[in-house]
Amino acid sequence: MxxxxxxxxxxxxxxxxxxxxxxxxxxxxxxxxxxxxxxxxxxxxxxxxxxxxxxxxxxxxxxxxxxxxxxxxxxxxxxxxxxxxxxxxxxxxxxxxxxxxxxxxxxxxxxxxxxxxxxxxxxxxxxxxxxxxxxxxxxxxxxxxxxxxxxxxxxxxxxxAPPERTLAAPPVRRLARDSGVDLDEVTATGAHGDVTRDDLDRHLSDASQTAARAAEAGGTGDEERTPIRGLRRRTADAMVRSAFTAPHVTEFVDVDITPSMELLDELTAHARFADVRLTPLALVAKALLVALRTNPSLNSAWDDDAQEIVTKRYVNLGIAAATPRGLMVPVIRDAHRASLRDLAVSIADLTAAARDGTTPPSDLVGGTITITNIGVFGIDSGTPILNPGEAAILCLGAVRRRPWEWQGEIALREVTTLSLSFDHRLVDGEQGSRFLATIAELLSDPLSLIALS
Missing domain, CATH: 2.40.50.100 (RNA polymerase II/Efflux pump adaptor protein, barrel-sandwich hybrid domain)
Incomplete structure (x- = not known):
């Protein structure tokens, strides 16, 4: 039967x-x-x-x-x-x-x-x-x-009975969807008649040039509409909810991190870090974790139902990553226990998986505080929005050589801007300021950071 x-x-x-x-x-x-x-x-x-x-x-x-x-x-x-x-x-x-x-x-x-x-x-x-x-x-x-x-x-x-689909690898299909491109309209040159990444890039470039020519001719060009679905829609919903639920405060500080950059150069040449991609972000993450020891309110959450502030004694560190699917924040579990090398390895692995679309859902939840690195895009500073349920997010700007007062003279130094957004229900202005200042001090004197690690 x-x-x-x-x-x-x-x-x-x-x-x-x-x-x-x-x-x-x-x-x-x-x-x-x-x-x-x-x-x-x-x-x-x-x-x-x-x-x-x-x-x-x-x-x-x-x-x-x-x-x-x-x-x-x-x-x-x-x-x-x-x-x-x-x-x-x-x-x-x-x-x-x-x-x-x-x-x-x-x-x-x-x-x-x-x-x-x-x-x-x-x-x-x-x-x-x-x-x-x-x-x-x-x-x-x-x-x-x-x-x-x-x-x-x-x-x-x-x-x-859905129709036959144009052949394309999952990353290419995902990029086409995010770009609002119908793969049936793309000329395929793949060995098996599939649309390759180069095919899609050429299609997008041609479409951009066509729109530009239309604008130069006095026309308005074509409109491109991308459905707001999946991760992008949920990220937008979360950011709006955070912006209108948690009272945000953002503070900034410029930091001479020349000593930290010199230390990174030395560590990169060390055998212990021979197979590790060591970046300023790893050192900033370590400084944040050390600073939380004396500023625990930045690692807390607001329980609206119970009307309680929940201070976490563990740190699940979120690392914001830009991906073809939109913003993702994979989490380093128990980051407070991690060494500098462990942090560097975890950051590299998690961000690579996020960009490839292979991050398991379990790695995208449970964060207690987040770092976002906009410096990789050449941006100096920003006012990041909190991840819902977290008290703070630290933003790392671009590291640039700037004229800076050093030992009584003006010299070119490696300087970056740190910005910290925090939930003013959970964190007083003094607590947020001390936390940000502590991170800045540790990056200005990385030997003290190593001594406290």
Whole structure:
């Protein structure tokens, strides 16, 4: 007897209530295996690959690429043939009916696991083998060999049978989506007929030049509209909530960090740091962690429900990173225990993963204080907005050679601007000023920083 199981969008963790469907990896009529990746979705935290909790034939897809799907809503229907749910897959999606039990002697099958949330997936079955798609959309259902009575009548045929997509690697597809580019309009030169990063860059450059020529000719040029979805929408919501909830105060200080830059040069040449990319950001992070010891109010949170200030005795340090998907803030857990070398390695690894889109959601939550480095863009200073739930964020500006008073004379020194935004409900002006001044002092005299580490 043919039984159709419905896989509902599972709880992706961290209090997330919905996700945007980035792309399907299967189509109606495809045969899927247990734990085979069927789709990629994007949450406020990261891109997540969804494995199938059932083995069988795809009967219906309940969403189109670009749709936002609520947790618990129907996501995909799979004909399991005999109705057997694989492992605990039904529970994982809240839509299966199998209990995951096995008879004596039966081979135990692994439970479906979200990529980034549990055990590693078998790379040998990550993608579905699609059947050739007929030109007539009506023929899709017959290709699945599924009785019409088993196909939910409410499913939109356009959703159940999405059109073929232009080939492109996930990073290229993600950049195209963020840039508002339809990949079907891009000339593909890849070896397999796929759109490469160079193809997309050329397309964007041509579009920019076309708009410029239109403006020079007296026209207004074309408007480009990018849907506000996924990470960018949630980041915007969080920033607005923070700006209108926490009373921000921002202070600035210029610091001669020439001694710190000289120390970095010496440490880089040391064997202990031979394989480490040591940057000023790592030293600033270390100075912040030391300064928190005497200024704990900067590592606190406001509990509105309990009307309490919660001071954290641990430090989960957020490092803001610009990525093709927008701003992300991966977190260094228990950063207060980390050595300078550990901090440098963690910063390099976390920011690289964020830019590549491989950061697991668990690395994007739980921060207690954040550092953002706008100096990498050549910017001297800014007024950063707090991450919701945190008391402070430190901003590092560009390091520049400036005329500076030194030992009674004017000399060219390495100078940067530090800016600190803090929640005035949690941090008094004096506390914030002392904290920022302590960081500046430690960077001006890095030997004291090492002695206190």
């Amino acid at each position: 043919s039984v159709v199981e419905t896989f509902n969008l599972p709880d992706l963790g961290e209090g997330l209530t919905d996700a945007e469907l980035v792309r399907w990896e299967v189509a109606v009529g495809d045969t899927v295996d247990l734990n085979q990746v069927i789709a990629e979705v994007e949450t406020a935290k990261a891109a997540v690959e969804l494995p199938s909790p059932f083995a069988g034939t795809v009967v219906a897809l309940h969403a189109a690429e670009g749709d936002t799907v609520e947790v618990g809503d129907p996501f995909i229907d799979i004909d399991t043939g005999d109705g057997g749910a694989a492992g605990d897959g039904g529970a994982a999606g809240d839509g299966g009916t199998g209990d995951g039990g096995t008879g004596d002697g039966a081979e135990e099958k692994p439970a479906a696991v979200l990529v980034g949330y549990g055990v590693a997936q078998d790379s040998g079955s990550r993608r579905a083998r699609r059947r050739p798609r007929p030109a007539d959309p009506a023929a899709v259902d017959s290709a699945a060999d599924v009785p019409a009575a088993d196909i939910p009548a409410a499913v939109d045929p356009a959703v159940a």
